[in-house]
Amino acid sequence: MDNNNLEKVLKILEEELIPAEGCTEPIAIAYAASKLRSVLGNIPEKIDIYLSGNIVKNVKSVKIPNSNGMVGIEASVAMGTILGECERELMVIAHVDTTRLPEVKEYLNSDKIHVHLNDGDVKLYIRIEGTYGNDSAMVEIQYYHTNITRIFKNGVELKGCLCDDCSCDSVMTDREFLSVELIYNLAKTIDLSLIEPTFKKVIDYNTAIANEGLTNYYGLSIGKLMKEGIEEGFYGNDLRNNMASFASAGSDARMNGCSLPVMTTSGSGNQGMTCSLPVIKFCELKNLPYEQLIRGLFFSHMTTIHIKSNIGRLSAYCGAICASAGVAGAISFLSGLSIEQIGYAIETTLGTMSGVICDGAKSSCATKIASGVSAALDGYYAASKNRKFEFGEGIIGRNVESTIKNVGTLGQVGMKITDEVILDIMIKNK
Known part of the structure; x- marks a missing residue:
């Protein structure tokens, strides 16, 4: 094998073999929610989350780790929003303070989280929007679970795609x-x-x-x-x-x-x-x-x-x-x-x-x-x-x-x- 292919194989292993705690779809939602809170600078007073059907399918019935048995989209959002550490990516809720779970359940039951089905063709799609006072923020993930393609705060783009194609093929090794x-x-x-x-x-x-x-x-x-x-x-x-x-x-x-x-x-x-x-x-x-x-x-x-x-x-x-x-x-x-x-x-x-x-x-x-x-x-x-x-x-x-x-x-x-x-x-x- 030539060295170029070897380097690509090693890069593929680096991209694909990564640690995660919990099923990757609810964890990706928790990651997005945690990132939203970080961008907004506060716990959102209202959240709207838009998801592809495949994300909905893979979150509906699986239990979330460290949540005392909670299940579902809203619970994933609440866990990430209240307890998540976005810098840990797919380990976002791996080291949470479980004594704070009552805060998560209170947020979950406050009717602040609203779930919507996204109509696009992207199979792995998460867009989460939130507000706190006069501030607003948005985080978008596409194609793979930690691939943040856009971040907005108060209408200003903080992160966007560097090219017209934000697909998995454009950001991962061929x-x-x-x-x-x-x-x-x-x-x-x-x-x-x-x-x-x-x-x-x-x-x-x-x-x-x-x-x-x-x-x-x-x-x-x-x-x-x-x-x-x-x-x-x-x-x-x-x-x-x-x-x-x-x-x-x-x-x-x-x-x-x-x-x-x-x-x-x-x-x-x-x-x-x-x-x-x-x-x-x-x-x-x-x-x-x-x-x-x-x-x-x-x-x-x-x-x-x-x-x-x-x-x-x-x-x-x-x-x-x-x-x-x-x-x-x-x-x-x-x-x-x-x-x-x-x-x-x-x-x-x-x-x-x-x-x-x-x-x-x-x-x-x-x-x-x-x-x-x-x-x-x-x-x-x-x-x-x-x-x-x-x-x-x-x-x-x-x-x-x-x-x-x-x-x-x-x-x-x-x-x-x-x-x-x-x-x-x-x-x-x-």
Whole structure:
């Protein structure tokens, strides 16, 4: 690999693998609210917040960390406004004084926060406006969770886009050059000192929240239930069930208000946990050395980023399935399969699981992760026997890159109406 591509890969890892406490959509709202308070210089007397449908979908049902179980858009705004520290970005409410929660609830119940659905085409969109006395302020976020594109105070622009295009593509490193083959070659040869510190955080953060989910009950607690089922003999004590249990337990905890941080991937903690925790458990059960674990995590995360970049930040396509395909490729890589077989494993996972919808962040994310990890194991084992789906079977392309492109078309175009229908159901659900 030339040095230019290596530098771009390292930059992508820096952009995509970042810590966050709590589901990234409510946390992005809390971040915007905290920034609004900072710009305004006071706690707003009135707030109007305008959100894309995908933000609404991912905030509606997930619990906010450090909030004593609060849920929803208004609660996210109130937490960020009263307790948030905007300089911490996605850790904005990670170190709050919980004795001040009564202030948050009082603000929440004061009818000062008004929520509106934004009509634009941007999937990840937050605009928050507030007033205090004669002062007014506005903060806008687009395309990814900390990408502040505009700030106004009293009608004066303090920050604006530096170009006509404020999109994710214009502010983040280009991903068009990525391919499974490039990731495979780099995973084998990259100097570990360049990536080990990042993936050490991935291991530490994501393992901690997975163990928390295996220890205590959160929501449905599918990860803990699977662990208990293994111990009771209901499930087999095998790779599949241990990997699925470990990965889903992290999501159980995170979706239900656990205050432990995770390392996210492509803007999602669930994706970050899905593409790391099964690989960590695989290496543990296979007694693979630490160096291989780091290389496997690199492969899994970069493949997930590659697949998800074709779909976009938020979609009706479940991002955990992209990460499950990353896992299928990573464990195939760690098992010494050829680049062709690794492609088979990724394609089989995508061909099997690409119908899974995203209907918001909530407890069922964990069960979808468990299913995705199981499919990843099937894809890996079938590939090890040189079995694969054939070109033209559904969304399967001529090779793994063609299939990834097809998945991108499915997620961006094919599921556009699905996304709208899901949101309509969630808003009208009684």
